[in-house]
Amino acid sequence: xxxxxxxATSAGDIAVKLSEVDKIFYQRQRSEKIQDVFKNLFxxxxxxxxxxxxxxxxxxxxxIVAYAGPNGAGKSTTVKLLSSVLAxxxxxxxxxxxxxxxxxxxxxxxxxxxxxxxxxxxxxxPVAASFEWKRVVWEIPRARYDAMLGFVKDLLGIGEFxxxxxxxxxxxxxxxADLALMLMHEPEILFLDEPTIGVDVLAKRNILxxxxxxxxxxxxxxxxxxxxMDELEQxxxxxxxxxxxxxxxxxxxxxxxxxxxxxxHLTIExxxxxxxxxxxVQFIGSKGNRHHFTFDAAQTPIPTLxxxxxxxxxxIETHRMPIDDVIADMYEHWDANREGVRx
Amino acid sequence: xxxxxxxxxxxxxxxxxxxxxxxxxxxFFFINIVSDIILNLAGVAAVFLLAERFQGIGPWSRxxxxxxxxxxxxxxxxxxxxxxxxxxHISRRIGRGQMDHLLVQPQPLWMGLxxxxxxxxxxxxxxxxxxxxxxxxIHQLGMALTASWWLIFFCNLVASCAIVLAFSFAWGSLAFxxxxxxxxxxxxxxxxxxxxxxxPLDGLSAFMLANMLTVLPVGFVxxxxxxxxxxxxxxxxxHTPLVxxxxxxxxxxxxxxxxxxxxxxxxxxxxxxxxxx
Numbered sequence: 030x031x032x033x034x035x036x037a038t039s040a041g042d043i044a045v046k047l048s049e050v051d052k053i054f055y056q057r058q059r060s061e062k063i064q065d066v067f068k069n070l071f072x073x074x075x076x077x078x079x080x081x082x083x084x085x086x087x088x089x090x091x092x093i094v095a096y097a098g099p100n101g102a103g104k105s106t107t108v109k110l111l112s113s114v115l116a117x118x119x120x121x122x123x124x125x126x127x128x129x130x131x132x133x134x135x136x137x138x139x140x141x142x143x144x145x146x147x148x149x150x151x152x153x154x155p156v157a158a159s160f161e162w163k164r165v166v167w168e169i170p171r172a173r174y175d176a177m178l179g180f181v182k183d184l185l186g187i188g189e190f191x192x193x194x195x196x197x198x199x200x201x202x203x204x205x206a207d208l209a210l211m212l213m214h215e216p217e218i219l220f221l222d223e224p225t226i227g228v229d230v231l232a233k234r235n236i237l238x239x240x241x242x243x244x245x246x247x248x249x250x251x252x253x254x255x256x257x258m259d260e261l262e263q264x265x266x267x268x269x270x271x272x273x274x275x276x277x278x279x280x281x282x283x284x285x286x287x288x289x290x291x292x293x294h295l296t297i298e299x300x301x302x303x304x305x306x307x308x309x310v311q312f313i314g315s316k317g318n319r320h321h322f323t324f325d326a327a328q329t330p331i332p333t334l335x336x337x338x339x340x341x342x343x344x345i346e347t348h349r350m351p352i353d354d355v356i357a358d359m360y361e362h363w364d365a366n367r368e369g370v371r372x
Numbered sequence: 373x374x375x376x377x378x379x380x381x382x383x384x385x386x387x388x389x390x391x392x393x394x395x396x397x398x399x400f401f402f403i404n405i406v407s408d409i410i411l412n413l414a415g416v417a418a419v420f421l422l423a424e425r426f427q428g429i430g431p432w433s434r435x436x437x438x439x440x441x442x443x444x445x446x447x448x449x450x451x452x453x454x455x456x457x458x459x460x461h462i463s464r465r466i467g468r469g470q471m472d473h474l475l476v477q478p479q480p481l482w483m484g485l486x487x488x489x490x491x492x493x494x495x496x497x498x499x500x501x502x503x504x505x506x507x508x509x510i511h512q513l514g515m516a517l518t519a520s521w522w523l524i525f526f527c528n529l530v531a532s533c534a535i536v537l538a539f540s541f542a543w544g545s546l547a548f549x550x551x552x553x554x555x556x557x558x559x560x561x562x563x564x565x566x567x568x569x570x571x572p573l574d575g576l577s578a579f580m581l582a583n584m585l586t587v588l589p590v591g592f593v594x595x596x597x598x599x600x601x602x603x604x605x606x607x608x609x610x611h612t613p614l615v616x617x618x619x620x621x622x623x624x625x626x627x628x629x630x631x632x633x634x635x636x637x638x639x640x641x642x643x644x645x646x647x648x649x
Binding site: 054055106109116133134138144146150151152153154158162166168196 | 649
């Protein structure tokens with residue numbers, strides 16, 4: 030993991046470089062009409078799906094990058110391009126100075142990949158057996174293997190189920206074992222495609238802490254996709270948002286909030302059950318004498334809002350909207366823009 | 373490390389995995405052995421009983437038929453031992469999107485495929501049954517076996533295995549284009565070969581025989597090489613290895629084309645079972 034002398038580039042270099050990358054899939058469209066049987070067979074309509082369009086992306090060594098977007102946005106396609114599973118239709122994919130498709134064997138020795146709903150564990154074997162298999166296939170020298178095994182056992186706590194059969198593990202344990210297995214060859218960059226999908230809150234927190242520690246202590250570059258924006262915000266300094274195959278945002282989470290407004294919740298408790306009239310806010314609803322609003326703090330400062338309240342205030346609460354809500358607004362905004370363009 | 377050393381290291385770890393799996397509990401181990409042996413004997417029983425009842429089939433004596441059955445069992449045994457975990461049934465791996473697992477391993481694809489299916493313990497009972505049947509037939513036939521005969525025997529045996537494997541890979545490559553529809557095509561192809569491999573094909577029409585030796589090369593799984601090895605037909609012992617080379621080439625081209633397609637399209641489907649369990 031970024032050991033000196035292991036590669037020719039220094040720690041400040043670019044680890045991932047996608048230039049003008051397009052990925053197009055073709056999908057047969059079949060009509061349900063009986064009279065179209067022969068057409069479906071011999072001349073089906075082919076729909077072109079542009080999974081990635083002119084994607085330019087640079088990731089520096091040692092960065093943690095959250096890669097997010099709605100379903101079908103192109104997240105998994107990008108991870109597959111970077112894992113030497115898929116080739117781009119056009120454009121160039123470079124990672125650690127190599128072409129993932131052309132230099133596959135050498136390249137995959139230096140990366141780690143985890144797909145959330147897949148496992149590299151041998152299902153009917155104790156977890157330990159999968160680690161032995163990994164040592165042989167990745168040709169890890171015994172001393173390095175033993176050292177890494179101690180490290181991942183400590184960090185991920187896999188010792189407690191190391192001798193259990195893989196198929197008997199819980200989802201969280203399985204993911205921890207998969208992450209540990211992925212790290213055994215000391216990859217310089219990790220591609221994690223929804224690594225916390227389906228795991229419980231505690232297991233999720235352990236996995237996120239682990240990724241953060243790994244990045245801090247070993248300088249491992251991480252690219253992680255997830256639908257859970259709060260999780261990504263905890264983990265990553267930078268977020269790249271992709272929508273319909275295009276990069277729609279690239280920056281940090283504060284910039285993201287700013288770009289789409291500083292949306293906040295406001296709860297005011299008054300003596301009355303009817304909500305106070307305030308301009309510059311959106312009324313959500315009332316429960317007794319507690320009234321809920323949302324507003325954009327960048328547009329309307331809180332003192333300006335409170336100055337408008339005519340009744341006596343008993344209590345007031347304000348907090349930032351969860352990043353999930355910000356992103357949901359953003360997806361809605363993108364969809365609305367597309368609809369506008371179509372019309 | 374050179375390629376052979378790497379391959380041996382991978383086989384060794386697969387053997388370790390297989391041994392651990394087999395010996396997980398003795399009762400399981402015992403049932404596994406007994407059921408495999410019974411299945412193998414049942415697989416050859418019908419043809420053997422016919423040969424016993426009629427004192428042979430066509431130009432084949434009863435003991436020659438037993439040799440044919442032994443040879444066929446050896447082919448199956450070697451394939452079971454070397455290409456489990458759906459390597460032989462490759463269309464399942466392709467159709468279920470499991471090629472991704474192989475692509476993220478730092479080794480050539482062929483090495484992964486050659487190593488991952490190696491099960492020398494749990495997969496060897498057909499082979500042991502085949503060895504027993506063949507040894508008994510050789511003993512009954514009173515054959516004088518020279519070193520060159522053994523060499524030719526092993527060459528033909530490996531060639532027969534290669535033909536079944538190549539036939540499965542050639543058809544299985546269709547799963548690159550039709551993952552759902554062709555997921556089971558390799559199993560169908562292999563089962564077709566296994567079901568017909570033990571029958572002597574003498575007496576078939578020239579058209580049928582030509583098909584059985586070309587388009588559907590089931591004749592080369594046991595019948596053709598055994599005729600040569602036993603001296604029932606004029607000796608053309610290089611035919612089976614030659615056919616194996618041709619089919620291997622076809623399979624290689626089909627699989628390579630399929631992989632090129634897979635690199636462009638990937639798999640829209642993923643199912644996790646079979647390749648590691």
